[in-house]
Amino acid sequence: MKILVTVKRIPDPVEPPKFAGGQLDTATSKWVQNEFDEYGIETALRLAEVGGGTERLAEVVVLSICPPGKRDHVTNFLAMGANRAVVVEADDTTLDAQSIAQLVAAVFRKEACDLLISGKLSQDGESNELAQRVAGLLDLPQATFAAQVTWDRSGNALQVAREVEDGVETKRVPLPAVLSVDLRIVLPTSVRNGATPENHPYPDKPRLASLRGITMAKTKKVEVLKPADLGVTVGCAVQTRSVVAPPKRQAGKLVASVEELVEKLATEAKVL
Amino acid sequence: MSKVLVVVELGDGKLRAHSLPGITAGQQVAASLSAELHLLVLGASPQAAAEAIAAEGWGAKTVHVAAHAGLEPFTAEAWADAIVVAARAIGPTAIGGTATSTLRDALPRAAALLGAPLAPEVTGVKGPRIFSREVWAGRALAELAMEGDLFFFTARASEFAPAQPGGAAASVASVDGVAANQRGVQVLSIEKTQSARPALTEAKVVVSGGRGMREGANFRVLEELTDLLGGALGASRAATDAGMVPADLQVGQTGKVVAPNLYIAVAISGAIQHLAGMKGSKVIVAINKNGEEPIFQIADYGLVAKWEDAVPRLTELIRARKG
């Protein structure tokens, strides 16, 4: 089993966005990994490892499309426990989702992977489309917005609980397949590989890299490619005309009592 | 004349309410492009539903029917196949619909197969091929221009009023040669959250609880207030992650985006990811024991109090007022 995990480099979402000349100003931003991709790598590692031990059921390969020399986020994922990485050098901020998807699909094919795991959403662009596009381009089944995954190794399939509009859908997907992960995939019992004991104490968040992991990361293989090496011509059919701050909502007032609140809601806001 | 194709969803053989904002967005896109509006209905045997929808008009020229046993239950794999076949037959300039979990699953896949760009979860139609949308958890507003012979869009339900039936009846046409291959997937179950309350994204009042509610049983107090106001129950991620309430009640960047007349946030701190899902509400009320929390910076009315004291009293006073 070979699992490909995508990771996007984004401006730190903890810092409020800055604007200049009708566009986002990221000149002074700190760049970090998209948090949903931390959930993706955590999912891959929980599938691959046999809880506690050193045995691995799968190889985990990290993939990012990012500008040359800007790959600390990839190193972080190697430090968390991925086996190796592929980096496609391109300024992804100038590419559309179809181009990114073509690059991811090309690496998936080249590596003959069995599973792609991506985040459901990038925290900056919030497109929620990469996994679906890659699945379409590869003509593979997809399970998006995954909240729970069980790997049926003898059946070579995944059983996935997906968060949908008004409940939870459970879908069985034969491998090879494409997965996108939602928030609850990192809860302690969300990922099952049939080998890790059911009561293995996973925390409710992605792991932190250990000191040993950080040291090891420097020795792990990173293959660097250009889009042309993959035979992909990239472009962008979506032009961002402007990015501005939204209108600010005025802070209201504090009320002193429940009585005053009800009075205000009835007579001033007229919502009761 | 160019065409805008809106994909609608059926429930119990009828047009689903959550598809209506997508029709409105489609009408606006069609107007901006001087194009005709067309609707697409998919299912195992959706003919009767399509005829009923066509009779209601909706400003549409034609309701197209893609019928195939493999289209039910919904899978993105089969739906994307059928949408591609329909697109090739109908030749639209734009394909879209409401940004539901269904269309957010299927439309990007279809867009990839057709090599088309997609404007995701748009909040407004600003001109021909031009859309506004929120990015960065609602802290930035982007305007996009879509290029190419064909583009896709999904519309955020809270930002487009539900379409109203009316106008001339539409014609009904079937899409020939519909393919619908599920690629070996099986839908094993769909567990719907049972609720007699209005849908979160359609409710006029939303009462949400956060981590400070401590456990699921305590949501009883919020449910009483919710039902008195005829509203829907919501929650923060901390409350849904802790299993206090089902995950589909989550409001926020990764949950539902709501914009009711009245939003009451109880024991919720107001993290940006939560605000992203409710800051478009007309009137926001915050009840929290800590007056320093960011939720108070966007609330119209803030009450610094423990929910244990404030919420039962609030319910009591509103009930008295309603008589």
Ligand SMILES: Cc1cc2nc3c(=O)[nH]c(=O)nc-3n(C[C@H](O)[C@H](O)[C@H](O)COP(=O)(O)OP(=O)(O)OC[C@H]3O[C@@H](n4cnc5c(N)ncnc54)[C@H](O)[C@@H]3O)c2cc1C
């Ligand atoms: C990628 C990503 C996506 C996310 N998406 C979402 C999302 O879609 N929706 C979402 O909500 N969050 C989301 N989050 C999580 C978000 O960052 C916050 O962690 C979360 O919203 C906090 O929930 P909370 O306000 O209930 O909990 P807390 O922040 O812990 O706040 C609890 C509040 O309860 C108050 N309180 C405690 N006891 C009482 C009492 N007795 N009476 C009154 N008040 C009391 C406290 O003062 C406090 O303000 C996301 C996070 C990430 C990283």
Ligand SMILES: Nc1ncnc2c1ncn2[C@@H]1O[C@H](COP(=O)(O)O)[C@@H](O)[C@H]1O
């Ligand atoms: N430049 C990129 N490099 C690697 N992965 C990416 C890139 N852009 C998006 N992704 C992946 O696509 C997922 C969904 O992003 P999006 O569709 O942009 O919301 C992210 O969680 C990433 O895993």
